[in-house]
Amino acid sequence: MSTIETSLLTTQVYDVLRSKIIGRKYLPGEKLDIQKIADELGVSRSPVKDAINQLVHDGLIEIIPRKGTYVTQLNFTDFIEILDSRLMIETWAAQRVTPSMTDDQVDKWGEIVHEMDSLLEVTPFPFELYSKLDMRFHKMLVEWAGNKKVLEIYSSLNIHVSLSRIVHSTSLESTIKRHQDHRTLFVAMQNRDLPTILGTLTLHITNLKDEAKLRWDEVML
CATH class of the missing domain: 1.20.120.530 (GntR ligand-binding domain-like)
Structure with missing residues (x-):
């Protein structure tokens, strides 16, 4: 898969995940399964991981070492x-x-x-x-x-x-x-x-x- 194609996939996955978080399909504190998301979207794990890294940068997702990936929950x-x-x-x-x-x-x-x-x-x-x-x-x-x-x-x-x-x-x-x-x-x-x-x-x-x-x-x- 070319770099351009991978980049486009990452953007598409990012848009989907961001929309689901903002639209309350994924609730604050909910644990996300990377493989499950990849299967649901029909893509490999790579663009999902890249999209999640972007969402971590946005503050919408947090990765807790040895626990997993979660939708950010504000106190x-x-x-x-x-x-x-x-x-x-x-x-x-x-x-x-x-x-x-x-x-x-x-x-x-x-x-x-x-x-x-x-x-x-x-x-x-x-x-x-x-x-x-x-x-x-x-x-x-x-x-x-x-x-x-x-x-x-x-x-x-x-x-x-x-x-x-x-x-x-x-x-x-x-x-x-x-x-x-x-x-x-x-x-x-x-x-x-x-x-x-x-x-x-x-x-x-x-x-x-x-x-x-x-x-x-x-x-x-």
Whole structure:
């Protein structure tokens, strides 16, 4: 098999495994069987190993010596620190982009909010679809800041936030309450109201941290 073909296979396997982790087909803490994955995908072990090494670098998979390969499982402290990091980046981005936001950019933000609105009316609630829009909404703000390195860091944080939501999942009721923050952010951006944007971002992350603590306390009881 040529180097190019092997590289393409590795990329394909990487995409499949990453999608399964983010899509909760593989849960945090779950042990992965390399041979089983290779058999299921109809490939040799080599591209699976290479893909897993990439996912280890991404922080989505961890290899524990003499034990095996596992989907990364975040603890409570990790989750809180990631949320704090998100807040730092999002508030920095908001200060950078709010004065120069175009009407088209604001409208795109609004379109995402409207999509999220519609999902809240669906039964059963499509949590995964909503989460993707939620992350896209916040990530778009960071993209507009125009700093590729910061965006890379932020994107890696969002991967872990997606994983942590499997553990620290919240109810539809709390999701609806938090969604009001997105509406507030959209209206504030329409008015280029930076103080409201910064205050709402802080409140949004604070509420996520409080909900995570409640969930963690329930698990520990």
